[in-house]
Amino acid sequence: MGLSTSTKTFAERVEDSKKDEFARKAVAKAQDAQWDKRETAREELGNWQEWRDIAESIRQHTLTHLxxxxxxxxxxxxxxxxxVFFAQTAEEAKNYVRDVIVEKNAKNVVKSKSMVTTEVDIDPMLVELGDIDVLETDLAEFILQVADWDEPSHIVFPALHKNRDQIRDIFAAKLGYDGDNDPKNLARCARDTMRKLFLKSEVGITGCNFAIADTGQINLSTNEGNADLTISIPKTQIVLMGMERIVPSIKEAEILDNMLARSAVGQKLTTYVTFAGQKAEDESDGPEDFHVVIVDNGRSNAIGTAFESVLQCIRCGACLNVCPVYRQIGGHAYGSIYPGPIGSVLSPVLGGYEDYGDLPYASTLCGACTDTCPVKIPLHELLIEHRKVMEDDLKMHHDGAFVNFEMQTVGQGTGHKWMFNAALNLGHTGMAMLPKNKEVTVEGSLFENGAIKKAPALAKGWTDVRDLPVAPKHKDQFRQWYKKHQAEKGEK
Known part of the structure; x- marks a missing residue:
């Protein structure tokens, strides 16, 4: 899978996502539920904006002294x-992990949820090695694995697009499950399968929420406890972390864990907050052989640029949970393991504009993502910055001639009084062709009942899925009302 989750174009992915009614409803429901939980948890903390300032300063300080x-x-x-191994590319990271597993002659590998392991394509590499049992131990990731390594649709809730009936059918077909669709029973089935592999696992692979510079430990925040088992049972542990996921000390990690839990799942803290590393002599469990792979894989592209602040991200997914575009198209439409606003900024940095140049335009620029970000990443401003780079520097979408012509035409029209007044007077007639009174369709003729069904070129995206209210008649427009109102005031 890697960073990319699809070979289809952005337009094709959006069309597919629009057809998945369940996924769209699931996203909307999750966004609404997470809003209540998130805002309540933040209010309980108190002085949320001050905490955001502190979290931002921690991340910026760390990046400055990375x-x-x-x-x-x-x-x-x-x-x-x-x-510790520093991997400049995904291939270097994969090769190091492969070498450790081959050296250990491991046959049973367990993994906890990690975006970086997906980003560098660890799972396919393990499968290709052959004769190895690989187990994703996060419940949602386990569901996706059993579903033939389906694509994740959310940073925090990767199986958001699956309902209980679909999961039951998947478990029945792949695991021999014969129970009902009760989530508790489905979870028991997953747990029974996981426990068997946990107990005989030889290598554990985890991600890293934060690495603690002054202790050499890693920090993991989970709600299921699977990461703790992944750390404590296998004798060999491999940690993959983005090079920016580091803090000076446990003090800063505790603050960011707090911000992460409240922003990601609306909790004061996740159920398990773990600090771990190489097994000490006086410890009864933990890895005897501890490896950390620090991954660059394009992150250096952001250092010292206008996009450096995207590396402040703590992967809480809060920006996805407020985004109106993500609400409509879901995670799969982005074609990246990092969907939503953060993915629209990060994916072009990591993977380039040729593959991810459409994503900065998948935004209304409403700024809700920036307002909710617990570490104050100016996401909507970075989306605009990406557009500037593509339009002004790379000339990727067009050479600007059409936009220049459009702006000149508008300038001419608004710069002459008689032309402007004529446009106002004709506004009702022109706008009357746009509103629709029935379900939108793109089949058939250009007009239907006097309304435009399918506009040409740039306007097509609007008329396909949007509608407008009926414009007021000339006599009811604001300017006419204002003149009449002023006249009435003068009479008094």
């Missing part, structure tokens, strides 16, 4: 007996 903290972290991991 080489120092990465070196400090690496040195402290080594002091504890562990190993």
């Amino acid at each position: 080489p120092h903290y990465l070196e400090e972290f690496s040195d402290n991991v080594a002091k504890r007996g562990g190993h």
